[in-house]
Amino acid sequence: MSRKDWGIFLGTMLLIGIFPWLVKPFKAVSHYIDIMVFAGIFTLISIGLSMLMGYAGQISMAQAAFFGIGAYTSGILTTRFGLNPWLVMPAGMLLAAVVAWLLGIPALRLKGHYLAMATLGFGVIVHIVLSEEVNWTGGPSGMADIPSLTIAGARLTSEIAYYYLVWAAVFLVLLFCFLVLHSRVGRALRAIHEEQTAAEAMGVPTARLKVQVFVLSAVLAALAGSFYTHYVTFLNPGSFNLMWSIRFMLMVMVGGMQSLWGALLGTVLMTFVGNEWLQVFADFEILAYGAILLVVALFLPRGLVSLISQGFGSRKVRPSLADGSS
């Protein structure tokens, strides 16, 4: 990672760190913190989705399903078997990884958007299972009394504690993904995205890499699901349907697919928009999302981060030229 990337990384971390103090003067502090907890949880999903869409060039319509797999695995294992929430977190991630791997192997060996179709079907199936397996999931009426996370015996029930926990996880995941992208694996992914045939002829195993990225995105969604479960302590299938998968995609697209910062920015923005302003549309919410998607696709195909990086554009070109002539 370059010095500029580290600068942005630390700057964003600082901003997130002092956010609770920034909103303190306003009345509804806990309300904003609450939204930011969800934004952080969703960012975990959109980071994975951004790797998948922006770098591996594949679309998944099942991120809400993997989110649900993580959430329900945590929910079921902690309430029915009384297991420690921290211990079962990896279980959800592992289950999501196995499922994504099984789904990805046939779908990603083919060129084209077969993954989108396969995941579309899978997402619907998961939602049906969550609604119908009443004995395990509680069905449409959901599942309550899920324990909170504890750290050293203290239960994490306050928004502010959970806020720092979730965002710490976000920055760890971001760091991991940045390091992956700024390396052999990241270069191969970008190569696949630009010229798949040439990448293959240069020795890049495209199908295997795509499956790996898909598995990574599923694991991150499952991790988000576990955090979600222990925060809201109540689950119902409505949070894991196709509409949510589309929302996650929209978050990534609004921010900018080919940038993890875009995923973060888009997710925070869309979470606020969805919670604060789109409520007035009620049932027509989906129309509002459609309109946003249309505007972004037409006028900002590279997302909001492209607006921001344009501001730094002149600075970006010069050092690379200087490097070239040295």
Next chain:
Amino acid sequence: MTGTITDSSAPILELHDIRMQFGGITALKGLSYDVPLGIIQAVIGPNGAGKTTLFHCISGLHQPTSGRILFEKRQISGQPPHRIAGSGISRTFQHVALFKSMTVIENIMVGRHCRTHSGFWATGLRFPGMRTEERQIQEKAASHLEFVGLEDAAHLQAGTLPLGKQKILEMARALATDPRLILLDEPAGGLNMRETEELGELIQRICQSGVTVMLVEHDMNLVMEVSDRILVLHYGEFLAAGPPGEIKDRPEVIEAYLGEQ
């Protein structure tokens, strides 16, 4: 129908009765040929002779309908392209296929993929072995850049280079995979005379560095100048093979190019 190869060295690549059919069209009609080790082997023929199809079959982008391809005595037909690249065959493309928005050096670094190993965990957690590997990738890429003379452009976006340099960059990227056989598909297409001359020198230097070169090219001056052997294809079939001086006077070759007299 093997060509009249009198070369004593063992072939690096053996084509056994390669057939390639696309629906009703047969692009290669049972081609057999041995490419000798360590030479510059040109493949020529009129448009539609099956030259690019042959390259696609060798590099694994097409699976031949029937027939076997042996590279260093081992069968490679039927393997996916990335495996074939791993076994030591690399290529360039007729229509430049660079990773355009990546920098010049990054393009070459992708070529090192099949010779390196770090995966998600190693790169995401920055294992010590991965750092060493990354440094080696960079050094290797820089040395290939220097070999083709593009070191000044290292950090420019590949897509912004003029066509001539893009073609050279493709060759550097292919060389970065440490091939023992490199397939160059019309490297001189779209180049001016001076660029073509430099290209000829580069191809000879590649061969001298121990890499067998297969060259599909329409620029006959270049072909005659650099190649040690020429294989002539006509409508997907073997027409003639031999050293350049001999090939250009063969009546069947002249006929294929100029039509019946």
